[in-house]
Amino acid sequence: MNIIEAIENRRSIRTFKPDPIPDGILEKIIKTAGRSPSYTNTQPWEIAVVRGKTRDDLSRNLYNAASSDTPITPDIPKPSTWPEELDRRSKEHGERRFKVLGIERDDAVKRKDLRLQNFKFYGAPAVLFIFIDKGLSEWSVMDIGMFAQSIMITALEYGLGTCPQAVLTNYPRIVKRHLNIPESKRLALGISIGYPDNEALINSYRSARVEIEKFTSWY
Numbered sequence: 001m002n003i004i005e006a007i008e009n010r011r012s013i014r015t016f017k018p019d020p021i022p023d024g025i026l027e028k029i030i031k032t033a034g035r036s037p038s039y040t041n042t043q044p045w046e047i048a049v050v051r052g053k054t055r056d057d058l059s060r061n062l063y064n065a066a067s068s069d070t071p072i073t074p075d076i077p078k079p080s081t082w083p084e085e086l087d088r089r090s091k092e093h094g095e096r097r098f099k100v101l102g103i104e105r106d107d108a109v110k111r112k113d114l115r116l117q118n119f120k121f122y123g124a125p126a127v128l129f130i131f132i133d134k135g136l137s138e139w140s141v142m143d144i145g146m147f148a149q150s151i152m153i154t155a156l157e158y159g160l161g162t163c164p165q166a167v168l169t170n171y172p173r174i175v176k177r178h179l180n181i182p183e184s185k186r187l188a189l190g191i192s193i194g195y196p197d198n199e200a201l202i203n204s205y206r207s208a209r210v211e212i213e214k215f216t217s218w219y
Contacts, residue, residue, distance in 0.1 A: 006153045011207070013161030013192075014117070015200030016124040020051070021193065025158050026126065029193075033150035038143035045147045046131040048179050055127060058178045063119040065171050072170035075134070075186035076141070093207055100205045118167045124194035129168070129175055131185040144188045151191060161196035164189060 001009070026049055038044060050058060072078075082090060095105070103110045121127045128151065132144055152162040168175070168190025175187055196203055 001156055003153070006156045010152055010156060011161075011203075012163040013124075013194075013196045014122045014163060014202045015197040016122055016161065016192065016194035017197050018123060018125055019195050020125045021160065021195075025160070026193075029151055029154045029158065029160075030128075032154045033147055036143070036147040036150040038146070039139045042140065042143070044132055044136055044140040044143055046133075046185065048129040048131070048181065049126060050129065050179065051126045054178065055121070055125070058127075058175065059120055061174050061178070062168070062171055063116060065174060066119050067116055070171070073172065074169045075172045076169065076188060078166070089208075089210070096208070097202075097205050101202060115167070118165055121192040122163060123197075124163070124192035126193050127168070128191040128193060129179065129187060130189045130191070131181060132188045134184055134186050141188065148189055148191060151193075155193055159195060160193055163192045165192060166190075 030047060030049070034043070036045075081087075098105070098111070098114075101110075101114070103114065130144055130148060132140055148164060152164065155162050166189065169187045172187040175181070175190075176183065176185070181187075
């Protein structure tokens, strides 16, 4: 798969097979992502690879917190509002995804259950948590985005799928406690990773993309 194919074919996977990922493959993916660009080559990312019992215990604790509607305390604040056009895109994206699964707008129970699947990592055998030092600026957060994209694109080379999950940052204290991460670090992103279950209905969904004319100006 060439680079353009990888970028065009990447999508968020929301049902994974339980098959474990060989450590050597995960190491190659992370090593490759380590070549990502960063502000003055600072390479501010720190990553935790979580599998096995640690994964299961952490999943259970995050699920319990979310299912009981425990107030969230993300290290990086979630946006409270969006500009009108972006808000429309977000809502349309959610509605289209629910429609694929046959979930009605007013079915609060099924919608909550779908949201809670995040905390089961959609069945992925591994999850990657990316951290950043609290003293770093927004420029370093941009670096984390490029590092995460590199992970997701490289994973395709090995037949793996990924799902970047901002929701996994809702309860950073739980994550840090399980992984012995100091409070001097901010939890920036979680990425579930594994072999996609291509038979799962949710994985047939493809998000819409804005036409180039909408976001490009030529001079």
